[in-house]
Amino acid sequence: MNRTPRDRDTEGRARSARPRDGLGRPLPYGQEGIARQPEGVVRTPEExxxxxxxxxxxxxxxxxxxxxxDAWKSGPDDERELWRGLAQLAVGLTHAARGNPTGGAALLTRGAQSVATYASSTPHGIDVGGLTRWAQELAEELRRDAATVPAAGRAPRLGVSR
Structure with missing residues (x-):
């Protein structure tokens, strides 16, 4: 059998080198894509x-x-659920923008549940209540209308001042 070797990173883990579009969908090899975010970058919460x-x-x-x-994987244990929930909200919006309303609604709901556990505080200035409402409303819209949403037009505010 003649197989094309899998793309691997420097540690030998499988990594797709295919270019991707702005929603992370793989594009054909040779096509211009959006640079992926480097993995494993440790940033401050604010960054x-x-x-x-x-x-x-x-x-x-x-x-x-x-x-x-990256923040979820590198952050302190007591904030992991927060960062995981925020990542789930972002990937829920990704699915909604890709035309997968069922997956989008499920991830938005799961992410909202994770961040809601931080509702009694405002960790790092994150608008936990606003994000939870945004996610619940968008998830309900996706379940009701099964529509594709524009990613930028429906992006949440994390509560970070500019």
Whole structure:
């Protein structure tokens, strides 16, 4: 059998080198894509939120999810659920913008539940209540209308001041 070797990173883990569009969908090899976010970058919470908001505003929630995932994986244990929930909100918006309302609604609901546990505080200036409402409203809209939404036009505000 003649197989094309899988793309691998420097540690030998499988990584797709295919270019991707702004919503993280793979494009054909040789086509111009959007640069992926580097993995494993440790940022301060403020740097993470500013970069994630920039990407959300640009209509690139998949890329924002990657930034938030880094914070989830590298952050303190008592904040992991917060960062995981924020990453789920971003990937929920990704699915909604890709035309997958069922997956989008499920991830938005799961992400809202995760961040809601932080509602009694405002960690790092994050608008937990506003994000929870945004996610619940968008999830309900997706369930009701099964529509594709514009990523930038429906991006949430994380609560970070510019």
């Amino acid at each position: 993470t939120l500013v970069e994630a908001q920039r990407l959300l505003d640009a209509g690139m929630p998949f890329h924002a999810h990657e930034v938030l995932e």
